[in-house]
Amino acid sequence: MALKKAGVLGATGSVGQRFILLLAEHPDFELSVLGASPRSAGKKYKDAAHWKQTDLLPESAKDIVVVECKAEAFADCDIVFSGLDANYAGPIEKEFVEAGLAVVSNAKNYRREPTVPLIVPIVNTDHLEVIEKKVAAAKAEGKPKPGFIICISNCSTAGLVAPLKPLVDAFGPIDALTATTLQAISGAGFSPGVPGMDVLDNIIPYISGEEDKLEWESKKILGKINKEGTEFAPLSDDEMKVSAQCNRVAVIDGHTECISFRFANRPAPSVEQVKKALAEYVCDAYKLGCHSAPKQTIHVLEQQDRPQPRLDRNRDNGYGVSVGRVREDAVLDFKMVVLSHNTIIGAAGAGVLIAEILKAKNVI
Template sequence: MSVRVGLLGATGAVGQRFVQLLEDHPTFEIAAVTASPESAGKSYRDAAKWRVDTPIPDHVAEMTVRETTPEALPDDLDLLFSSLPSGVGAAVEPELCRAGYVVSSNSSNERMAEDVPLTIPEVNPDHLDLLETQREERGWDGALVKNPNCSTITMVPTLAALDQFGLERVHVATLQAVSGAGYSGVTSMEIIDNVLPHIGGEEAKMETESRKLLGDVENGELSLHDVDVSASCNRVPSLDGHLENVFAELDANPDPEAVHEALESLDGADLPSAPDQPIHVFADPDRPQPRLDRMRGKGMQISAGGLRETAEGVQYNCLAHNTIRGAAGASVLNGELLVEEGWV
């Protein structure tokens, strides 16, 4: 089965990851690329300042970049992947869904909308049931699915594994790589020999998206998990890979061995881009580390380590590749889930 896909915002950092990840994909075939009006009409090779660590695929390089409008896209696309800036996504994605396109989006707009699935396939695939409500309430022939923020997706699968012990409160401090801000997002003068102890809007995303991802969908309605999440987000001078220090307060009192087993027992998703084991747990207290561990599972596996008991529960570290598992790869995985569940 071949699924023809379009990439929205294809020339940016996450858009380039989409191109890389979809090269030789067993199901998806890139059939169109879009970008800003300034790039429209150029070849992708000329419009994209290619910065990914593998060569640009020849057939994509020669594609003509289109504008990001329903009128500019081919009618025979089966699925769209979006890495648009949130302001552009908020304006364009509903138009595309109204025109009948199914959109798997990494953009932050509408992640918390009650009828928009915010999905990690290993955590909450049943949230796709919200699409029935979405279509009914919005009158769309298409559909919109979101993946969470890159820092949220690093932590939430670990929380899902620990929910069996009764999640009550979570405190997290992140050490986030510069690629999460985009190529021009943080200047060298800001980040070299430095740490930025604030990332605008990031704390709120972690605190709200986590509760939605861990919540329940029943009869087309969403209820948030009652866990209380507080986050402190920091930009550090690593290139890729978000490392997070998590303190989880639990109703039960599991020992580190039980926590280790719970984390490594989280069920995987039977999808082409999904790792067989979503979470790998290191016994070494100094792992995971971004440079050593971000590419585990081709960048799609989450790593954890440093497990220790606290008075209220457990403390641990977790890590994921922020532009693969935390962005483009997450949207690709959701696209695979949409195909598997018959929405595409």
């Protein structure tokens, strides 16, 4: 089958570099257009990017000449991945959507738009229905394919909601949730990202905007679509109380989250029932046969000292989430430790899997 043409916005940045790594030898996509700042435009990618990944810069990307982030240069792209910094993403992504392009963005700018799906691809693929309908309607009316944007969630939100989804499916709503995160530094990029003086022999008990994202985005992702199928209706603060405390720790990749939660329904399930629901969960992306979808969505670990970021973050190439220490909680119902790979399921990797789902559903 013909490969879908992929563009990358913010291609020289930290998220952009990971998009390029994931797309370089992808069975569904081919790297087609790379966009970056005017400073980089006109240069070969290998000269424009300060490549700082553990894998070598893929041959297929080296000689692509970087362009500015203007929609016309991406007109042939079936899908555009945005790794743009939030300071730039707003107007650029808007222009791309208005030009009829399909955009999957890691930026936070449009996550709270009522009509924009906020997707964790192992969790709420049903939210893509809003886009599917829009595309189908245009087709039915003989109009050209409409542009749209789909937002990737915040990284720590992805790890949080992954195990919550099967639990809510199985046991009904969660009405209270606390999460204390121990977050890796890779999510902050590398120029300069988190200063070394902050991470050596230290903890930073604050990440700008993160707690609010965790608290808000989880309500949209676990929320519903309106009856018309056009807008999202996040859970209210009453339906699910969420409290987050976010810390930056000396870990390269992998967010650890110590969470506790309470179900709305009584009696609550047993620990064994909770573990079973987690272990048996199969995400839609896997059922759709998507290339990057995890074979095992949630890995339930029984060793008392797991999950650990260095040992467990790469399960299913970073698309699987690990859960350990599931046990009863004296204040709410249960507590457990969740580990997810922040740059895979929490950022660029999620974007690529979302695009795989769109392809599987013939949306692109």
